[in-house]
Amino acid sequence: MKTESPQTSAVESLLSELDLTDLPVGGTNLINAVAVGLKEIWAHKFRSALTMLGIVLGVSSLIAMSAMVKGMEIGQKEALLASGGLRKVRLEAQSVPVQQRHLRDFARGMTLSDATAIEAGVPDAEIVAPEMRLEDNPTLAANGKLFRTYMTLGVYPKQAAVSEHVVQHGRIFNDIDADEARAVCVIGTGIRDELFGRPEETGTEVIPIGKTMTINGQPFTIIGMFQLYEGEQDRKARLAAAAAKAAVLASGKKETTGPQRGRGRGGGSYAFWIKNNTVYMPLNTMWQRFQSSRSNAPAEPRLSTIEIKLHDFDRLNQSLVKIRNIMLVNHRGIEDFSFRTLEDWGEDIDRFVRNARLSGSLIAGISLFVGGIGIMNIMLASISERIREIGIRKAVGAGDLDIFTQILVESTVIALVGGLVGLLASRFVVKAIAWVAPTGNDPVITWTAMGVAFAFAAGVGVLAGLFPAFKAARMNVIQALRYD
Numbered sequence: 001m002k003t004e005s006p007q008t009s010a011v012e013s014l015l016s017e018l019d020l021t022d023l024p025v026g027g028t029n030l031i032n033a034v035a036v037g038l039k040e041i042w043a044h045k046f047r048s049a050l051t052m053l054g055i056v057l058g059v060s061s062l063i064a065m066s067a068m069v070k071g072m073e074i075g076q077k078e079a080l081l082a083s084g085g086l087r088k089v090r091l092e093a094q095s096v097p098v099q100q101r102h103l104r105d106f107a108r109g110m111t112l113s114d115a116t117a118i119e120a121g122v123p124d125a126e127i128v129a130p131e132m133r134l135e136d137n138p139t140l141a142a143n144g145k146l147f148r149t150y151m152t153l154g155v156y157p158k159q160a161a162v163s164e165h166v167v168q169h170g171r172i173f174n175d176i177d178a179d180e181a182r183a184v185c186v187i188g189t190g191i192r193d194e195l196f197g198r199p200e201e202t203g204t205e206v207i208p209i210g211k212t213m214t215i216n217g218q219p220f221t222i223i224g225m226f227q228l229y230e231g232e233q234d235r236k237a238r239l240a241a242a243a244a245k246a247a248v249l250a251s252g253k254k255e256t257t258g259p260q261r262g263r264g265r266g267g268g269s270y271a272f273w274i275k276n277n278t279v280y281m282p283l284n285t286m287w288q289r290f291q292s293s294r295s296n297a298p299a300e301p302r303l304s305t306i307e308i309k310l311h312d313f314d315r316l317n318q319s320l321v322k323i324r325n326i327m328l329v330n331h332r333g334i335e336d337f338s339f340r341t342l343e344d345w346g347e348d349i350d351r352f353v354r355n356a357r358l359s360g361s362l363i364a365g366i367s368l369f370v371g372g373i374g375i376m377n378i379m380l381a382s383i384s385e386r387i388r389e390i391g392i393r394k395a396v397g398a399g400d401l402d403i404f405t406q407i408l409v410e411s412t413v414i415a416l417v418g419g420l421v422g423l424l425a426s427r428f429v430v431k432a433i434a435w436v437a438p439t440g441n442d443p444v445i446t447w448t449a450m451g452v453a454f455a456f457a458a459g460v461g462v463l464a465g466l467f468p469a470f471k472a473a474r475m476n477v478i479q480a481l482r483y484d
Contacts, residue, residue, distance in 0.1 A: 040382065040410055041417060051378045052418030054371025055460065058364050059422025059453045060429045065360030066449035067430045069353055071442050076349045087126075087313045088162060089320065090340040091118075091306040091327070097335055107336040110303040114330050118308065121326045124319045126311045129159040132286045133304035134215070140195060140279070142213035147194040151278040152215060153304075154286020162307045165275065170209040170224030177223075178282035181289065185215070186224035190276035200241065218289055220281065229275040316341065368456055371418065372464040379411050379468035390472055391481040404473035408465040415461020419454045426450070 041048040093110050096103060112130055119128040132154035140147045153159070157172045173184050192208055199205045208222050230238070287301045310319055320339060327337055383390070390403055430443045 034409060034413055036406065036410065038413060038417075041414060047378060048414060048417075051374045051414060052371070052421060054367055054374045055415055055418030055457050056371075056422040056425055058366075058368030058371050058460075059419050059457050060426040061367055062361065062364035062453040062456065063423070063426035063445060063449050064429045064433055064443070065364060066357065066453075067426075067443035067445045068433060069356045069360065070444040070446060070449075072356075073349060073353050074444060076352075087310045087316075088341070089308040089310065089316070089323070091308065091323065092338050092340060093302075093304060094336060094338045100334055103334050106332065107334045108331065110306060110337060111300055112303065114327060115303070115306050117326050117330055118306065118323055122308075122319055122322045124310050124312060124315050124322075125308050127158050127162050127307075127309040129156055129162045129307045129309075130283060130303045131155050131159060131305045131307060132283055132291065132301065134286065134290055138216045140191060140213055140215055142195040142208075142211065145195050147191065149191065149277045149279065151188075151274055153278065153280055154283040154290075155280050156283055159280065159307065162309045163275070165278070165280075166227045167224045168227035169207045170222070172224055172280075173282050178284045181282065181285045181287075183218065183220045183281075183285060183289070184223045185213075185220045185279050185281040186226065187213075187222055187280075188226045188276040188278045189228045190273065191279060192225060215279070215281075216290070226275070226278070229272045234272070364453075365456075368460050371415075371457075372460040375411050375414055375461060375464035376468060378414070379407060379465055380471070382410070383407065383468055383472045387475065388481065390475055391477050391479075394475075394477040395481060400473040403475070404469045407469035407472045408462065411465025411468065412458060412461040415457050415464070416454075419457030422457065423450055423454060426453075 091110070091114075096107050110130075115128050115130040118125060122128075133150070134152040134154070135150075137148040137150045138152045140149065140152075156178070157174065159165075160167065160172055167186060170186070172186055173182070176182075177184050187208075191213075192206060195213060196206045196208045196211070207225065209225065211222050212219050213222060214220065283301070291301065308319075308323070310316060320341075324339070328335065331337070393403065426445065430445060434443050
């Protein structure tokens with residue numbers, strides 16, 4: 001008579017206690033493994049949710065960081081383009097350097113002859129625009145209101161093309177205005193808002209063409225107004241406010257809030273604020289009305305800056321060398337001038353984006369690392385609870401690879417589910433961060449950031465499951481079956 005061994009009896013007893021219909025045994029099926037992983041998550045909902053929390057936070061913070069940096073990058077590049085782009089070179093007057101102080105009595109500063117020489121001697125210069133600034137923040141006045149802006153400039157009409165200014169109403173001054181030193185000017189919308197009223201306050205857009213304002217007490221006629229310059233977030237906010245006001249007026253209700261003030265210097269990009277608060281007048285007018293009448297006025301006009309727009313950015317360095325040589329010849333070797341290019345600004349933007357992404361990635365990486373530790377911990381706990389199950393599967397034919405695959409798939413499934421939840425949560429996290437700490441630019445969630453974050457979550461799930469999977473696969477079947 002054939003007798004059963006104690007090991008066989010134990011296996012049959014345990015088989016009768018456990019439901020193995022869903023367990024992939026020899027020849028593990030990946031779909032079954034994923035299904036078992038999802039069932040394991042669902043069977044321990046609260047524990048799985050806590051385990052996934054680190055992954056959710058890591059994924060959402062990584063996407064939120066990327067979105068905030070992308071929004072700021074777009075805003076800075078908008079401002080860069082609004083300021084003239086990378087082809088713009090700014091030549092500024094400066095004090096004589098230390099090594100040339102003995103020559104400072106011979107320094108004559110920048111003059112119109114410098115601009116003429118650069119225009120003739122640098123073929124790559126598309127536009128050469130001399131500029132004379134009215135110092136000490138001049139006072140503008142109209143309608144009993146006062147406003148001060150340091151962007152009161154005497155320029156040639158072509159300066160508008162260098163600084164990407166567009167006249168929306170009226171006209172720019174011409175050669176006749178310049179030759180006769182007429183008291184005319186073109187203003188930005190910020191000047192209009194401060195002296196003549198904002199559209200949201202007056203109900204209509206005020207166009208002060210033909211009106212008079214004073215600059216340091218001298219009357220000027222406004223002959224033109226530049227278009228409004230704003231970042232994407234400011235534009236959306238303005239349109240939303242206008243739509244809300246129109247809806248209130250259409251409903252016949254009274255507005256419950258006072259007029260909305262512009263964000264001014266503190267809102268949006270500083271570059272847009274500068275453009276909106278600019279006053280242009282003919283350079284000859286600036287010289288005759290404000291500069292030549294001073295007691296210490298030089299014999300010929302002194303320029304504050306010379307702005308140059310190049311044909312080709314790729315020839316920037318060669319052009320700078322030519323400009324410098326021309327200036328040194330004109331100034332008899334005295335270097336009382338300096339260069340500023342927006343290339344430096346572009347490099348600063350790239351450096352900021354790199355550093356911000358690196359810092360944010362490290363923070364998000366720490367969250368994902370913590371989430372991985374949580375997954376490893378929960379998988380080790382799960383293995384401890386399923387020792388007999390693992391022993392039975394090995395006893396009925398499952399190999400070490402089957403056990404290894406099952407545990408690894410379960411940990412990856414937990415990470416992937418956490419990654420999906422993190423993707424969904426990232427939108428709310430981005431909105432919350434933008435509301436608590438606005439940067440002046442709308443965050444932009446990109447598919448690339450979402451893909452990278454989800455891939456990192458999957459990688460963390462795989463790495464976190466390796467050790468528990470090895471431990472389960474190498475478990476001794478006899479000891480597992482005897483485990484109580």
